Amino acid sequence: MALKTEELVLNMGPQHPSTHGVLRLEVQLEGELVTKVTPHLGYLHRCFEKHAEAMTYPQVIPYTDRMDYLASMYNNFGYVIGVEKMLGIQVPERVEYIRIIMGELQRIASHMVALGTYGLDIGAFTPFLYLFRDREKILTLFEITCGARLLYNYMWVGGLSHDLHPDFERLTREFISYFRPNIDELNNLLTYNKIFVERTANIGVLPKETAINYGITGPNLRASGLKYDLRRNDPYSIYDRFDFEIPVGEGLVGTVGDCWDRFYVRVLEMEQSLKIVEQALNQLPEGDINEALPKRVKPPKGSIYQRVENPKGELGYFIISDGTVNPFRVKVRAPSFVNLAILNELSKGHLVADIIAILGSLDIVLGEIDR
């Protein structure tokens, strides 16, 4: 005879230490087993799209910063190449290179937060602080270049706000050689730790087909074993000039597409990003960065869907212009917004503690989900 258990509804958040911000999860439990997770969003809905309609094109850039605040550079990146395409501007080589360097450094910084907070969710406090210590070094690089630590407003339509700082190249190379061994240390301290492996392997397995149907992108999709990266599959800017690998999940300690794979793909991606930064620094041409800055940003009537590979996944800007200086509509396809939708599917039948592990492995940013 099966025991009859009472269903319990547990409410996690919006203030909960590990919902990565202000997400509220309504968890239905049977004993400690999860039967359904309903995410309630909107606790950080800051009306980005409304603001975009009221601003001129360059004024929207500071607001794109504030969407995925862990990867502001990349948000700028996607928006400006979208607008540049509408205007038909070709930016100078140097600008392209600098953008890629910044974007990849930003990817590392974003993954650092993702990995660190994931460790925190699992209960390991120390790797989080080590990663934040290293992230501070990247922030310094950004700060000497554009003066801000978190929200940069660095990439402009047709150019950049500042040229690189004279010390930038040296400091970046120093950072690369400093950070490489630290990845190994992270792996030894956390990734290969038996407790960590037990907590994450075979948890929240995401099969490839489900992932595609749900529109999952970024490291989460790649962890399911599909080699799909917009930098390769739909190259924008000058990504086709660099030599890098696309890490995919292989199920080293469990099944392909589990939480551990999602974690490990990010670790590997950091190494690849370092590689890209190194190459870009070697090839960096001289030139004037402000050559292509348009006097007035006023794209012709039309629409465009521009997507870039944000650290979290595919970041798309659907921009409609009505021929004035203000965008008519800017809709953002936020990667975290789409990625979060899979949570219910993944966490069915797992324990409460696993929801935390799964949610952390999806690497969401609430600023982007709610916009």
Add this chain to the structure above:
Amino acid sequence: MRQYLKNTWEGIWTIIIGMKITFKHLFVPSVTIQYPDQKVPLPERVRNRLYVNMDDCIGCDQCARACPVNCIDIETVKSTPGENLGQTSNGKKKALWVTKFDIDIAKCCYCQLCVFPCPTDCIYMTDVYEFSEFKRNELIYNFSTMQPGEVEEKKDNFEKFQAEKEAQKAAAAKAKAEAAAKAKAEKEKDEKSKNNNSKSSSNDVS
């Protein structure tokens, strides 16, 4: 059974590795910056509190228009021709009294968009970041150097000037109108005379 022993061994071994790492870090000097006692120098491009050098401001309102959050509030009064407002440091001539230049620092998003369009480089971001307040209203910064009385005076001045100008204009208009009327009258006269003349001439001819 093998898996069982392997698990046990892996558990113990990875824990020992982890402990080795943290123990090593116990003796690594810490990276902490002890803030109030020790401050790191900020890079020169750093973006913190806005500052306006009113000596150079010409009140062109470009920063306020560039600002995405509309936190800059500028009011200007035109100067009268006799007044000398001086020059900015890069040689531009001022023509407006800036009676109000408020920046609500609490709204500011430190994006630096206001800094670039400024023709005289008078608005810029400083490296001051320690300016927290107990009251919200103290975060509204008034940069205008003019006293309220002075503002009134300038406004009055300008209005007076405006009124005078208006009067002059009116007078001028009147004069013009008169002149025009006169001209018209004269023209008519002319024409008349012409007509007369022509008449006369025709008469002459005939």
Add this chain to the structure above:
Amino acid sequence: MGLLDQEFLDSNIVIAKSDDLLNWARLSSLWQLSFGLACCAIEMMATSASNYDFDRFGVMPRPTPRQADIIIISGTVTLKMAIRIKRLYEQMPDPKYIISMGSCANCGGPYWEHGYHVLKGVDRVIPVDVYVPGCPPRPEALLEGLLKLQEKIRHETLRTKKA
């Protein structure tokens, strides 16, 4: 019964001295409610991370409001969230303090004009002790705000009730 529930009408040396002791204790051990809202939360995390180290000031993150003394409103407060923040504030035991961190929490920040879903300043729902400007404020700026708050606590007294 908390100790501070009592008021004393006259001041004498005992009260003055115990004032000093209690104020010192309060200002040196501000336990923070570990709770972040938006972009500023990342800077808050950076502040508690190794490079700036909140722990130097005795600030320790507590996950539950019952054990927290200070709540740092780090980011945009939306209308949906404002209700929760108010409740969290009410759940905290006295004496409690609030630091409003960043433009958004101060007055809605960049979202003050068109933000139909943004509360324009957290002081519309809960009383704020210190406003730290910045978008987001540097970690040092947050620490400076904390020092200001400590300064404020240092001048509190048992004789008058906290507002």
Add this chain to the structure above:
Amino acid sequence: MYESLVEITGLEIFAAFVSAAMPVAFLVPFVIIAVYLERKVSAHMQDRLGPMRVGYHGLLQTIADFFKLIQKEDIVAEGIDKKFFNFAPFLVFAGSYAVYAALPFSSKYIGSETDLGIFYIIAISGLVVAGILMAGWTSNNKYSLYGAMRSAAQIISYEIPTALVILSIIMWTGTMSLATMSEMQTAYFWNWNILGGPEWGITKFVLIPFLLVAFIILYVSTLAEVNRTPFDMPEAESELVAGYHTEYSGMKFAMFFLAEYGNMFAVSAIVSVIFFGGYQSPFGYLGNTLGIEWLVPFEQVFWFAAKGIFFVFVQMWLRWTLPRVRVDQLMTICWKYLIPYSFVNLLVIGIITLL
């Protein structure tokens, strides 16, 4: 201590009170130092500095915390069973404090010199479970309830490997009194139980690996009993907010805190008594060599505290290194790993002792 006090004063009640209050004189300063130490150790492991601004290098931090906690408003929310809610922290503290009665601080001082010391400790620490369950249940909060249930399940399960290891040691040493057990491992470190005990012979060396295993099992399971990382399920911040003490504020929370750190020392002390000679000095006594008799008990207290604090340090070290296990894995570790190992260990040690 009790007997000598009775002899001196002739007042049994007075003697009982004094000897019962003695551990407080040790416990409170210990907790103050341990909390400070915990923050400092964690900070330095993470390349930080930890408390720096309250007193010299933050030495007064915990005292400030204490004075702050007594000022805090005491919230008892609606829907809470007041009587038990208020009683729970005291019960938890009582449970952890009662353990100190049987700890031999030195050859001269032991709260209650019972022959069943270790048995008493295992039994009395069950009181903590009752307190935690009470706290969780009366809080009227789902997180508290979950924390309490987990904690209870955890503590009860981990008593089994603890008891099995202790059983094997009892079998081997032949005593249940902690004082006697410490007395046996006298004076030098090669006499410690972890190194095969005071009797020289082949058995001493044969036993060492098994005793090492026994030590690890005991240490791990006591770690779980005091709810420290990686077994800090009931307070798992990332899942359960603050576990069973989510609803507690001010002084009542401080009681839980005190009990937690008290417990940490208690289990470390038990480990040190069983395997590392308790209050015995590893290098002989200065008092004996110098001929100053009264110095010896003080040396013993020093060594006892030092060993205890060392194991507390290891607990902290583990906490700041490891992630947290999941609640079912916690049970797996206990039932599938620790208990079989300790059974085998018990058998082997038994056979060797017999031979």
Add this chain to the structure above:
Amino acid sequence: MKTAKEILEILQKKFPEIEFSLVEDEPSDQIIFTDALKIHEICEFLRDGEGLKFDTLMNLSGVDDANGEKQTNDDGSETIVGGTLSVYYNLDSIELNHKTTLQVSTSRESPKVESVNLIWRAADWHEREAYDMLGIKFLNHPDLRRILMPYDWEEGSYPLRKDYKDPEFYQGMKVPY
């Protein structure tokens, strides 16, 4: 790789009874315009059809076209009467590495579009968002609630419509600055 024109031809052959047209606006990609109430079957075909294989929905955006009649109210605010709301679908095929954009329009007064939630699960939240922001009703959507705004937000008040007006208060909190 297929261009919008080729896809259009395939679609016209498959669904002769449905109207299709091609929106060509520089500088954008070409957009296939079609019927809002037939979008489900079209999308199903796009997902499964040979040589199409659009296996993922990248983006779904609701847009207020603001092409109705503008009326000025007494207090100076504007209301738009008539006109259309549009929904744009950005489809992508990971397998064949091509993409396309669909557009459907519906009337502003009773906006109804068929849901594609059953074809691509990714559409679920996107559609809820479009409903939340613009009030577009997606037929056959299993769970059409507000997603970003509070559930008890004023009925019929959709923030991304061009004539949206802030309410004065929400639960006792003042909304405007």
